[in-house]
Amino acid sequence: MSHKHSILNLLGIKDKNIKVMDKDWLKEEVRNGLHCKIISAKLTYTPEACKCCGCVNEGSIVKNGTKLTHPLLLDMAGCPTYLELKKQRFLCRECGQTFIAETCIVKKRCHITNDVKRSIAVQGTRNISEKDLALEHRVSNNTVKRVFGDFYDTFRQVYTHLPENLAIDEFKSVKSAEGAMSLIICDSDNKKIFDILEDRRNKSIMDYFMRFPQEQRAKVKTVVVDLYGPYQKLFQALFPQAELIIDRFHIVTQVNRALNMARVSFMNTLKKSKDLKANRDYRKLKKYWKLILKKEETLNSTEYRYHRLFKGLVTERGIIDYLLSLDEGLRLNYNAYQTIIFTVNHRKPKLFSSFVHEKQQGLTVKMDQALKTFRQSEKAIINALNYDYSNGLVEGINNKIKVIKRAAYGYRNFSNFRNRIFIEYKLLEIKTAA
Numbered sequence: 001m002s003h004k005h006s007i008l009n010l011l012g013i014k015d016k017n018i019k020v021m022d023k024d025w026l027k028e029e030v031r032n033g034l035h036c037k038i039i040s041a042k043l044t045y046t047p048e049a050c051k052c053c054g055c056v057n058e059g060s061i062v063k064n065g066t067k068l069t070h071p072l073l074l075d076m077a078g079c080p081t082y083l084e085l086k087k088q089r090f091l092c093r094e095c096g097q098t099f100i101a102e103t104c105i106v107k108k109r110c111h112i113t114n115d116v117k118r119s120i121a122v123q124g125t126r127n128i129s130e131k132d133l134a135l136e137h138r139v140s141n142n143t144v145k146r147v148f149g150d151f152y153d154t155f156r157q158v159y160t161h162l163p164e165n166l167a168i169d170e171f172k173s174v175k176s177a178e179g180a181m182s183l184i185i186c187d188s189d190n191k192k193i194f195d196i197l198e199d200r201r202n203k204s205i206m207d208y209f210m211r212f213p214q215e216q217r218a219k220v221k222t223v224v225v226d227l228y229g230p231y232q233k234l235f236q237a238l239f240p241q242a243e244l245i246i247d248r249f250h251i252v253t254q255v256n257r258a259l260n261m262a263r264v265s266f267m268n269t270l271k272k273s274k275d276l277k278a279n280r281d282y283r284k285l286k287k288y289w290k291l292i293l294k295k296e297e298t299l300n301s302t303e304y305r306y307h308r309l310f311k312g313l314v315t316e317r318g319i320i321d322y323l324l325s326l327d328e329g330l331r332l333n334y335n336a337y338q339t340i341i342f343t344v345n346h347r348k349p350k351l352f353s354s355f356v357h358e359k360q361q362g363l364t365v366k367m368d369q370a371l372k373t374f375r376q377s378e379k380a381i382i383n384a385l386n387y388d389y390s391n392g393l394v395e396g397i398n399n400k401i402k403v404i405k406r407a408a409y410g411y412r413n414f415s416n417f418r419n420r421i422f423i424e425y426k427l428l429e430i431k432t433a434a
């Protein structure tokens with residue numbers, strides 16, 4: 001392998017018509033304050049036909065000078081690298097017009113090689129802003145946008161098929177989105193994004209799913225949603241055969257919030273008191289808020305540790321017993337909370353429904369409300385305890401979407417945002433012939 005061939009090989013140039021110059025083929029130059037490497041080469045061949053009139057070359061097309069171009073290559077050794085490519089110009093004697101030699105490494109009238117564009121398209125799957133991609137590849141922001149447009153098709157729903165098990169959640173998208181919240185629909189089985197809707201309001205969700213054929217909607221077996229009431233009615237109407245499942249995490253948050261509020265309202269009664277003991281109890285309740293939310297069965301009752309506020313050795317169990325002894329209301333709320341999370345964690349649907357239907361005394365308004373919500377969506381919650389599907393997957397995707405948005409410093413246009421999400425989740429194929 002000659003060294004000139006090796007140079008082309010290193011640069012990844014596959015076009016056989018390009019030859020590196022015999023001497024002075026590598027120059028270094030300062031361009032825009034950056035040290036650049038410039039590799040000189042020539043592109044020439046015998047054309048088969050005229051590009052202008054189409055006549056077959058039987059000696060009528062002659063070489064007629066060259067045109068100097070500087071297509072951008074991928075960086076070499078950290079330096080911007082350009083190809084100083086002398087393109088052959090041809091003159092057609094039949095029509096008297098001239099045309100310039102073409103190559104597969106760079107498009108006609110373009111000064112960015114296809115390798116650079118492909119690299120941008122591939123790097124687009126990483127969580128990196130378009131601006132940084134542009135800087136990294138030494139192109140403009142608009143080039144990056146154009147490359148995405150050229151290499152990826154815009155995602156379009158075909159409305160022919162629906163997954164059997166859906167997981168649906170909402171997320172905060174772009175400002176321009178109606179209602180500022182968008183809806184994400186996932187396939188619980190293959191764990192992929194199925195679609196992203198700009199508007200999460202009932203009418204547009206209805207319009208969207210109604211575009212799928214009736215038999216596809218009837219095939220949906222489960223839908224995981226959050227506790228938001230109107231959604232449950234809507235999805236039950238859209239998917240008559242489906243079992244609605246409330247996400248378990250949302251069940252727990254309801255009682256979690258209620259217990260926290262019960263604790264804080266009790267703390268506020270202590271705060272006003274001038275009594276020293278009450279003050280100390282206030283601080284205890286404030287400090288051990290996390291312990292109160294801990295699952296009762298995991299509280300440690302054997303390990304004694306020193307706790308400053310207790311001025312002595314005490315176990316976790318001991319702390320909780322003391323805190324609950326302060327107020328009967330707090331104790332009742334605590335028990336309700338622990339029963340709910342126990343039934344959810346250990347999947348005890350029967351215990352759950354008997355508990356929420358029991359007449360409870362001394363609960364705060366918030367806790368009562370939580371239990372009332374549970375009664376209203378009882379069937380869907382029981383499903384949550386019987387099925388393994390949850391919204392964990394969607395919450396994870398939501399989290400990544402947030403990061404995508406942050407990395408780009410926000411998106412103004414919803415469809416650009418959506419497309420980038422699909423690109424980063426590798427749900428859009430890179431087009432090979434671009």
Ligand SMILES: [Zn+2]
Nearest residue numbers: 050053092095
């Ligand atoms: Zn011609």
